[in-house]
Amino acid sequence: MAVSSTLESETLIEPGRSESLTVYYRYNNGLDRLIGTSGNRKAGNASVDYDARGNITDNxxxxxxxxxxxxxxxxxxxxxxxxxxxxxxxxxxxxxxxxxxxxxxxxxxxxxxxxxxxxxxxxxxxxxxxxxxxxxxxxxxxxxxxxxxxxxxxxxxxxxxxxxxxxxxxxxxxxxxxxxxxxxxxxxxxxxxxxxxxxxxxxxxxxxxxxxxxxxxxxxxxxxxxxxxNPYKYVDPDGKYGRGSGWTDEKWKKFDSAQKALGEKMASASESLKSQAAGLQEGESTSDGYSASDLTSMASSLDKGLAAINDNGTGGHFANAESMKGNLAGTGVIGGKTITMNTSHANFGNNQSTKFTIGHESLHNAGLTHPKHIGFVPYRFGSFGQRMSYKNLPKHKQVTNPDHVMSQVFP
The missing domain is CATH 2.40.160 (Porin)
Known part of the structure; x- marks a missing residue:
């Protein structure tokens, strides 16, 4: 049972045992921080101490x-x-x-x-x-x-x-x-x-x-x-794009927060696409018209983009910051290892927009492109012509369009 993100208790019934095992959590009312446990689980009766920076120093x-x-x-x-x-x-x-x-x-x-x-x-x-x-x-x-x-x-x-x-x-x-x-x-x-x-x-x-x-x-x-x-659905992402050039500490913090949250969403969307693909019979398609191979292809692209986000710079993937003219939110090197965020864009710092842009550019690193259709580059968020191009993109091209793939993450 939990209120917000504060877990109050956890009960488990082990295979072959009728007795339930429960651990109860005690918190500091002022800081909402765990200060002890009790119950008949392995955690037992324990108290928890912290240092001034919030690290547990004694369990x-x-x-x-x-x-x-x-x-x-x-x-x-x-x-x-x-x-x-x-x-x-x-x-x-x-x-x-x-x-x-x-x-x-x-x-x-x-x-x-x-x-x-x-x-x-x-x-x-x-x-x-x-x-x-x-x-x-x-x-x-x-x-x-x-x-x-x-x-x-x-x-x-x-x-x-x-x-x-x-x-x-x-x-x-x-x-x-x-x-x-x-x-x-x-x-x-x-x-x-x-x-x-x-x-x-x-x-x-x-x-x-x-x-x-x-x-x-x-x-x-x-x-x-x-x-x-929610440990059945997620794992902890311990990586991210490395900090490249052009960042102030304040703007990097906004970018870094966005990319960490994005990692969880991309991983979840990829698993959902794979699950949908596994549930389709041969020749079947989803209500949106996607085949199993379409779903698998988009999941694979998300996995590749996520690998770039999770690189933490150690494999050469870096995010740079730059003030660009126009409405471009960011750029990514096709099949490369760098993305550049337009930190002067009106929507930079808006967490949802920043996450979508990071994901879009990571898919360029994964090799996806967006060639013109009916005379415009197909963008989900762009000029009228770009939005119409996006809306009318044929299904086989949607599968390799960064914005359409990211729409599986942010419907």
Missing amino acids: SHVEMSYNLANQMTAALGKSYTYDGHNRRVKVAGDGDTRYYLYSQSGQLLLSEDNGVQTNYIYLGSKLIAEDRQATTTFIHTDRLGSPVARTNSTGAVESRRHYQPFGDTYEAPSDDIGYTGHKYDNDLGLSYMQARYYDSVIGRFYSNDPVGFLTDNVHSFGRYTYVNN
Whole structure:
């Protein structure tokens, strides 16, 4: 049960058990911040303390320290070191040293624990295998990217994992890639999601959301909330376009807030299109006239645009700012890695318009174009001629038109 983004309790009935398990949450009335839990779930009876910047420093089990960048720097006698992309690359202390290596897009590629290396192998964004000491184990993930089974080279199942709604597991957790594809830290009992640490037992982050609140999303006022309290539908987007040239801090904050919210919407729209496509029989089409292949094509374009948004600049995707003449809201390099936002446009800073523009330009990065139709470039929001071109665009051209694809995100 929840009021706004404040989760008051969570009840679970485990398979094979008749007794329900409930955790209750207590909040500070002044700050609306979690201060403790109670109940018969794993969280048990615990109190929570914070530092002056809103980071959880004590959960009744572990005491933690943070630096001025809100990065956890020490806990349980261990120190944590980060790289320039805010990724934890070293854990040292108590006779134990571990190193971590990431790809440009932020995927964990290699971990080393006291000289023992584990290599992680991906197919696109999906973890499919890990190699440790010349032994390869195949990983099977669910739609959220959480590993649910491990098999050996003969296909025999070595282990299975079952997740509760917010990511806690029925089985004992392991110090490896876990819920939604993020590294689980056995020492802390937390998932390391790069931007912040996440506690799957209570369904809360341990630090404030680094992106400010969004005027069109009431859940964003919950500074520690995990994916709008809807973990079956969303995963936490820990990436975004990197900050390029021309930005003031104020305008970048507006852009950054918009692109983070957009990531959730594009991911949701893509999943919806795929679900619709799966429900169509051969030769069938939707009420809008789209075939299964049309829906799949648009979902694929959204996924590619989302990959650019989630790049965080590490793969070369950057957003630049520029004052442009005319009504152009932004530009994107076709098949490239940069977009440019017109920060002098009247609608820049309007969260909905900014999100639509970012999505449109990300689809140019994904390779989509909008050639003229009946003499005008087809834009959903443009001159009369452009809007008529958009409205009368043939169905086979709608599938590759950035504004039509973005209309699946913002109907």
